[in-house]
Amino acid sequence: MDTLVFVIISICIFFGWYYNKYRERMAIVAKLPGPYRWPFVGNAALFIWKSPPEMINIITEIHRQFPRITCLMLGPQPEILISDPKLAEVVLGSQKLIDKSDEYSFISDWLATGLLTATGKKWFQRRKVITPAFHFKILDQFVEIFDKQSAVFVENLAKSKGQPLDVFQPITLCALDIICETAMGVQIQAQINSDSVYVQAVKEISGLLSKRIFTFYLRNDFIFNLTPLKRRQDKLLKILHGFTDEVIVSRRAELMNDKKQDSSSNHDQDDIGVKKKMAFLDILLQSTIEGKPLTNMDIREEVDTFMFEGHDTTSSGIAFCLYNLAKYPDVQKKAYEEVRHVIGDDLDTPVTIKLLNDLNYLEMVIKETLRLYPSVPMYGRKMQENIDMNGFIIPKGSNIGISPYFMARDPTLWENPFEFIPERFESDNQYHPYLNVPFSAGPRNCIGQKFAMLEMKSTISKVLRNFELSVAPGYEPILVAELILRPDNGVMLILNKRK
Numbered sequence: 084m085d086t087l088v089f090v091i092i093s094i095c096i097f098f099g100w101y102y103n104k105y106r107e108r109m110a111i112v113a114k115l116p117g118p119y120r121w122p123f124v125g126n127a128a129l130f131i132w133k134s135p136p137e138m139i140n141i142i143t144e145i146h147r148q149f150p151r152i153t154c155l156m157l158g159p160q161p162e163i164l165i166s167d168p169k170l171a172e173v174v175l176g177s178q179k180l181i182d183k184s185d186e187y188s189f190i191s192d193w194l195a196t197g198l199l200t201a202t203g204k205k206w207f208q209r210r211k212v213i214t215p216a217f218h219f220k221i222l223d224q225f226v227e228i229f230d231k232q233s234a235v236f237v238e239n240l241a242k243s244k245g246q247p248l249d250v251f252q253p254i255t256l257c258a259l260d261i262i263c264e265t266a267m268g269v270q271i272q273a274q275i276n277s278d279s280v281y282v283q284a285v286k287e288i289s290g291l292l293s294k295r296i297f298t299f300y301l302r303n304d305f306i307f308n309l310t311p312l313k314r315r316q317d318k319l320l321k322i323l324h325g326f327t328d329e330v331i332v333s334r335r336a337e338l339m340n341d342k343k344q345d346s347s348s349n350h351d352q353d354d355i356g357v358k359k360k361m362a363f364l365d366i367l368l369q370s371t372i373e374g375k376p377l378t379n380m381d382i383r384e385e386v387d388t389f390m391f392e393g394h395d396t397t398s399s400g401i402a403f404c405l406y407n408l409a410k411y412p413d414v415q416k417k418a419y420e421e422v423r424h425v426i427g428d429d430l431d432t433p434v435t436i437k438l439l440n441d442l443n444y445l446e447m448v449i450k451e452t453l454r455l456y457p458s459v460p461m462y463g464r465k466m467q468e469n470i471d472m473n474g475f476i477i478p479k480g481s482n483i484g485i486s487p488y489f490m491a492r493d494p495t496l497w498e499n500p501f502e503f504i505p506e507r508f509e510s511d512n513q514y515h516p517y518l519n520v521p522f523s524a525g526p527r528n529c530i531g532q533k534f535a536m537l538e539m540k541s542t543i544s545k546v547l548r549n550f551e552l553s554v555a556p557g558y559e560p561i562l563v564a565e566l567i568l569r570p571d572n573g574v575m576l577i578l579n580k581r582k
């Protein structure tokens with residue numbers, strides 16, 4: 084009897100506490116569109132035990148019923164999905180609403196608080212220091228790396244000899260080679276030795292982090308720490324952080340050494356007088372914030388951020404672009420003719436930044452690909468206070484997810500949204516500036532977008548110069564929207580060598 088009274092009193096105290104704590108939030112949330120929210124659990128039950136492809140279907144259905152803005156509750160936590168350009172503008176255009184949503188804290192185990200996850204003064208200072216690393220002159224010297232790695236990539240593709248091939252894996256390895264050499268100045272040769280421990284760790288960690296974010300119960304630290312995944316994550320992070328630390332220490336030592344050398348020698352040139360390339364890491368090593376150089380830990384978080392943001396995103400973009408070129412032969416023909424016209428027929432002609440910039444039609448094809456298949460299907464912000472979003476009041480503590488994926492598929496926002504029409508982008512000005520935002524927009528937009536566009540143009544144009552593409556019989560991509568949008572079943576293409 085005593086136990087029963089104790090249980091009833093405890094439940095009453097819990098309800099009282101819960102009601103008091105979330106009363107205001109619940110009253111605000113009640114006015115937001117969205118599916119029925121059960122007391123206490125909200126909509127959490129919808130997502131438990133669901134596979135990633137099932138999740139995208141569930142959210143697509145909710146979005147169909149409640150387009151533009153939907154509020155889901157994961158327990159007491161509001162998760163607000165936005166797919167309306169005017170609402171997106173309120174958030175993305177703001178200098179104040181720059182805090183990232185709770186999901187990013189899981190990525191921070193790897194990236195700490197680098198540019199992607201940082202906020203406030205730290206983010207502002209880092210953005211200022213890192214912006215020059217994406218200057219035209221720096222990107223110009225990276226094009227040679229893009230070209231060199233794209234050549235290895237097409238050599239690997241040629242091994243398929245006209246048989247169906249999943250191109251996703253070779254694309255990822257090529258993107259990894261490119262980002263390692265440009266971010267750290269290190270050639271890991273992932274395309275030649277895909278068994279490298281570091282390469283395997285980079286590939287595995289993204290999957291593990293996604294699994295944690297999208298598996299409801301694994302979001303809880305206590306539960307996660309009890310699982311074998313936590314031990315695996317610790318092991319992977321040791322490899323990843325250890326590798327970056329080693330590279331930073333050795334580059335710093337090289338730089339000091341260079342400085343000590345006779346002032347008459349040219350630090351920017353190697354032993355045989357060839358101009359040395361500056362990796363992002365070198366730029367960070369030479370940067371200062373408030374007069375102080377960045378520490379190894381400061382640099383590690385930024386280099387790791389480049390590694391994370393700079394390879395899965397471009398892999399997804401290249402893969403879906405090759406798929407679309409294969410699926411739409413007329414688009415492929417037009418893109419190929421442009422590549423021949425701009426670069427010429429000689430397969431050995433190296434590309435330059437000028438040539439890549441002249442590939443205007445290919446750029447439209449990439450833009451249309453990223454519209455329908457945005458590499459980052461959703462990005463998030465955390466509201467630190469109640470905000471009025473064009474008449475919708477969003478309560479403090481909400482996570483907001485802005486979805487370029489759903490914006491691109493809304494027939495009230497685009498004419499024939501599911502049709503692949505690169506010509507939509509002949510003039511960018513005809514659309515709302517926050518309608519097509521695969522690279523986000525506003526102060527926290529993607530700092531690497533020019534880099535990404537050049538890399539994608541370099542690899543895709545190289546493939547077009549070498550092969551005619553078609554889709555393998557029966558293949559249709561099954562989309563999975565985790566941190567990155569990817570095809571769950573790879574990208575099966577047939578590549579026939581051009582005569």
Ligand code: HEM
Binds near residue numbers: 396400459
């Ligand atoms: C197709 C390729 C890419 C796409 C679609 C893409 C997309 C995005 C998006 C949507 C964001 C905003 C994320 C958010 O608000 O949470 C972002 C941020 C960022 N991206 Fe990219 N990205 C791509 C390639 C790259 C590359 C190649 C790099 C680096 C070499 C890079 C570095 C970054 C960084 C550092 C941020 C954080 C910027 C900040 O918060 O100030 N991205 N990217």
